[in-house]
Amino acid sequence: MEIIEKAPAKINLGLDVLYKREDGYHELEMVMSSVDLADHLSFEPLNKNQIVIESNKAFLPSDQRNNVYQAAAIIKERYGIDEGIKITIKKNIPVAAGLGGGSTDCAATLRGLNRLWGLHLSIEEMIDIGMHVGTDVPYCLYGTTSFIAGKGEIVKVLKPMPPCWVILVKPRLSVSTRKIFQQVDTRRITHPDMKNLAAAILRQDYSAMLQYMGNSLEDVTITKHPIIQQIKTRMVKYGADTALMSGSGPTVFALCQKQSRAKRIVNGVKGFCDEVYMVRTLG
Ligand SMILES: C[C@@](CO)(OP(=O)(O)O)[C@H](O)COP(=O)(O)OP(=O)(O)OC[C@H]1O[C@@H](n2ccc(N)nc2=O)[C@H](O)[C@@H]1O
């Protein structure tokens, strides 16, 4: 029997870094949503008691460095599963981009193996395993517009964000989330208002949502990579309602409500950047 799971990319409509915690992580408040750009994972039983990872991207690790491998290994150990598994990842989400690719693959693995092995894991158990792999995994297990707090483990589901077009632009550079957090000085960064952002989404108020969107990490990443600011400026010039960096970057996303305008933005950034996606929000 083969099982398929879809793993959608996330965007950060808002991200505030409150302070550095004693455990070295940062206390966050975020609002995240998912878009219809997704990886596809398939799960097949193996005769040998092994975890085998395959993917369409040669540069992705297939051993314990892969988030999918880690999730499968934890489940096998915790629940004493003596069965082998082959997991094939069709990677469509850009890697190390601020779009949560590794975390969403991990969440899809937890869902897939839960079904395949009939484990009946609760969402709390899956969150506990997911937090050992990546702090965005809890959100990805819900996968619907949410307010997130703590290190990433507290998820409060909101309503779906007001539907619109999302244009994603990934410049040709990779960003290390760990290094960006190391450079954060919480007294000097901006602190966007996540509570009002969540409230705007609950009211389905598109213009208030735009007003409260913001990302504390943007200035840190832009200082290292000014092209991110250039992409934002270009997207607004071509008609975006707003343009913001997602997560620790470097992907920038723009929002707009009309398809014709979304196409104009895509044409305006193509040539400047070659990795451009025009997608919809997920309901
Ligand atoms: C910044 C965010 C926002 O959505 O996304 P990305 O840009 O990575 O997509 C996330 O919080 C990232 O989540 P994730 O990509 O799973 O990162 P993790 O592997 O958990 O953490 C990478 C590193 O970031 C730092 N980190 C992460 C989360 C947090 N609350 N405080 C931190 O200081 C830690 O140094 C950690 O070692």
Ligand SMILES: Nc1ncnc2c1ncn2[C@@H]1O[C@H](COP(=O)(O)OP(=O)(O)O)[C@@H](O)[C@H]1O
């Ligand atoms: N299944 C996976 N998909 C993507 N990246 C993965 C995966 N497993 C491990 N990684 C590693 O995680 C790191 C962060 O990648 P990713 O999760 O795509 O970025 P981000 O945290 O910016 O959203 C990369 O260095 C990548 O090699």
